[in-house]
Amino acid sequence: MNVPQVGWSAGQRAVVKRWMLFTYLFAFAALVLSVFLILMRNTGGWVLLVLTVYILGAVHMYVGNIKKRQPR
Secondary structure, rough: OOOOOOOOOHHHHHHHHHHHHHHHHHHHHHHHHHHHHHHOOOOHHHHHHHHHHHHHHHHHHHHHHHHOOOOO
16 A cells, blocks of 8 residues: 655644755865865865765755655
8 A cells, every 4th residue: 555645744844944044065175175174285274175065965966856756
């Protein structure tokens, strides 16, 4: 017996919004730190910048993929 999937509840959408805000705040802090390190001629700044962009992109793609599978 297949149970039809329903869309996200208001509570679930609120939790996703909260976690995405949390993620974006940490990404912003990491970007500021990486720019500071790059300006100080530290190669770790480039590593931090690349990791931040990759992780943020992965989170964005993951949430976007889940949203696409939800019925409207």
